Amino acid sequence: MSIRFKTLSELKKLLEKKEISSFELVSETFRNISSSKTNSFITLDEEAALSKAKDFDQGKVNGDLAGIPIAQKDLFCTKNLRTTCGSKILENFIPPYDATVVKNLSNAGSICVGKTNMDEFAMGSSNETSFYGTVRNPWSLDRVPGGSSGGSAAAVSEGLVCAATGTDTGGSIRQPAALCGITGIKPTYGRASRWGMIAFASSLDQAGTFARNAEDCALLLNHICSHDTKDTTSISDMQENYLVNLNNDLNGKTIGIIKEFDISSLNKEVQDSFEQSKKIFENLGANFVEISMPNIKLSVPTYYVVAPAECSSNLSRFDGVKYGYRAKNVENLEELYIKSRSEGFGDEVKRRILIGTYVLSAGFYDAYYKKAQQSRRMIKNDFVDAFSEVDIIMSPSSPSSAFKIGSKTEDPIEMYLEDLFTISSNLAGVPAMSIPHGFAKGLPIGLQLIGNYLEESKILNFAHQYQKNSDWHLKTPNLGESP
Amino acid sequence: MDNKTVETISYLARLQLDKDKKEKITKDLENIINFVDELQSLDTKDVAPLSNPLEKVASKREDSITSKSRKEAFLSNSPESDQDYFIVPKVVE
Numbered sequence: 377m378s379i380r381f382k383t384l385s386e387l388k389k390l391l392e393k394k395e396i397s398s399f400e401l402v403s404e405t406f407r408n409i410s411s412s413k414t415n416s417f418i419t420l421d422e423e424a425a426l427s428k429a430k431d432f433d434q435g436k437v438n439g440d441l442a443g444i445p446i447a448q449k450d451l452f453c454t455k456n457l458r459t460t461c462g463s464k465i466l467e468n469f470i471p472p473y474d475a476t477v478v479k480n481l482s483n484a485g486s487i488c489v490g491k492t493n494m495d496e497f498a499m500g501s502s503n504e505t506s507f508y509g510t511v512r513n514p515w516s517l518d519r520v521p522g523g524s525s526g527g528s529a530a531a532v533s534e535g536l537v538c539a540a541t542g543t544d545t546g547g548s549i550r551q552p553a554a555l556c557g558i559t560g561i562k563p564t565y566g567r568a569s570r571w572g573m574i575a576f577a578s579s580l581d582q583a584g585t586f587a588r589n590a591e592d593c594a595l596l597l598n599h600i601c602s603h604d605t606k607d608t609t610s611i612s613d614m615q616e617n618y619l620v621n622l623n624n625d626l627n628g629k630t631i632g633i634i635k636e637f638d639i640s641s642l643n644k645e646v647q648d649s650f651e652q653s654k655k656i657f658e659n660l661g662a663n664f665v666e667i668s669m670p671n672i673k674l675s676v677p678t679y680y681v682v683a684p685a686e687c688s689s690n691l692s693r694f695d696g697v698k699y700g701y702r703a704k705n706v707e708n709l710e711e712l713y714i715k716s717r718s719e720g721f722g723d724e725v726k727r728r729i730l731i732g733t734y735v736l737s738a739g740f741y742d743a744y745y746k747k748a749q750q751s752r753r754m755i756k757n758d759f760v761d762a763f764s765e766v767d768i769i770m771s772p773s774s775p776s777s778a779f780k781i782g783s784k785t786e787d788p789i790e791m792y793l794e795d796l797f798t799i800s801s802n803l804a805g806v807p808a809m810s811i812p813h814g815f816a817k818g819l820p821i822g823l824q825l826i827g828n829y830l831e832e833s834k835i836l837n838f839a840h841q842y843q844k845n846s847d848w849h850l851k852t853p854n855l856g857e858s859p
Numbered sequence: 860m861d862n863k864t865v866e867t868i869s870y871l872a873r874l875q876l877d878k879d880k881k882e883k884i885t886k887d888l889e890n891i892i893n894f895v896d897e898l899q900s901l902d903t904k905d906v907a908p909l910s911n912p913l914e915k916v917a918s919k920r921e922d923s924i925t926s927k928s929r930k931e932a933f934l935s936n937s938p939e940s941d942q943d944y945f946i947v948p949k950v951v952e
């Protein structure tokens with residue numbers, strides 16, 4: 377029996393009916409990974425995974441996700457399993473503890489098969505900044521999978537695993553989900569614990585997940601999200617069961633379209649898909665209204681002050697002393713810091729540390745950092761105002777489908793604009809997801825659904841109803857061949 | 860963004876740029892700063908800065924020991940250590 381492209385819920389049923397064993401499931405997963413051409417994984421954990429599968433088959437493991445193989449983005453610390461964050465500087469780092477998200481998923485019985493490739497320290501939108509090589513898009517191997525969670529997105533898209541974790545600081549779940557033709561969700565800031573996530577920009581970072589559909593994402597979020605006293609920004613509100621509201625009626629619900637996102641400037645196929653998706657929701661009884669979010673056009677510049685500032689501070693911990701790469705042949709402590717960091721970090725990470733250092737330095741702090749924090753509040757207020765009128769907001773997830781590897785690496789700003797539609801949700805901290813909704817130039821594109829604070833279940837409800845009335849999420853890549 | 864500024868911030872960040880990449884990175888930084896300069900057009904009078912989307916106050920807990928000493932586990936990740944210490948080049952004469 378081929379397990380490729382099966383959903384999490386389908387695999388759960390097969391295990392329950394004992395039509396397949398977890399051992400077979402995990403073995404087949406490793407066979408598929410070994411013949412994959414996408415470079416989705418940095419580190420595999422075959423021995424431990426097979427042993428856990430045996431435990432499940434012997435009835436020793438229970439839980440909602442018991443016996444199901446999944447992948448973890450290599451940004452989550454995994455106890456005794458190498459965690460690189462896509463960087464040379466952490467090439468030999470073996471965490472002594474599990475991230476809360478990893479622990480939660482493990483407690484639910486899932487089996488981690490390995491750590492997925494990613495842009496170095498999650499800084500990138502194409503997975504090309506990884507020290508461990510570019511990930512290739514399963515739909516066309518000469519294209520990028522998006523980033524930064526490119527390995528997780530490609531692994532799910534290619535059917536290597538039915539689910540994988542991701543993190544989203546400016547679009548790092550939604551944009552690769554869109555470019556790989558799968559479903560991905562970033563919950564409200566603070567809904568999932570950041571404990572054990574290697575920090576990039578702490579006020580923006582949020583864990584989430586990729587799967588083949590919204591229903592599976594809901595099931596995964598039930599376990600990924602939790603209140604955690606080890607994360608001071610963790611939300612203590614009651615935990616929801618995200619499966620409960622999936623089938624709510626959309627009749628009379630209101631969807632906002634942001635006037636300032638100029639969709640008419642995008643590729644015709646992207647525009648047409650957007651119109652067709654509107655029709656699907658209209659047929660389900662939803663209404664559309666145009667909303668104005670006047671400050672949203674400043675999201676990308678705001679982000680490229682706030683995120684590098686936090687990154688420059690967070691990444692100062694990498695100094696070659698307590699863990700990570702240490703340069704050889706140094707004469708004093710300062711040289712140890714400088715050489716270890718200069719040899720350990722890649723170019724994009726250095727660029728962002730330098731920008732962050734600049735905007736935080738004396739004389740520039742008010743003009744850049746404080747200004748961006750003020751702009752951030754104005755963007756957040758735009759969302760608060762919008763959600764007083766609408767249930768959810770809808771936009772494309774990214775400006776276009778997957779681009780060719782190497783085509784945007786020379787100009788950082790062109791790359792930064794990939795996240796034009798996703799960045800504002802991180803600045804405001806609201807939940808957002810991407811679902812497949814068509815093709816442009818033969819490659820998948822995504823539809824972004826943004827919800828109000830803590831209304832993950834509402835966007836999941838819209839996404840699930842959309843997927844019950846369309847088949848874009850059922851399309852799979854013709855592996856190894858360009859479209 | 861000139862060479863001197865790039866040198867200053869590189870030193871503050873404890874980074875050394877490869878000679879052959881310096882020119883490109885200076886130009887990139889200049890472009891990025893020009894790009895974010897768009898923020899200067901925004902009227903932010905009386906707008907309080909927002910540093911965290913939830914504006915939560917960090918919760919406090921009792922100052923008590925919550926986990927066992929895992930000295931060995933942490934030292935084992937160090938590039939160089941002995942039984943009790945991280946080892947670095949000599950800092951005092």
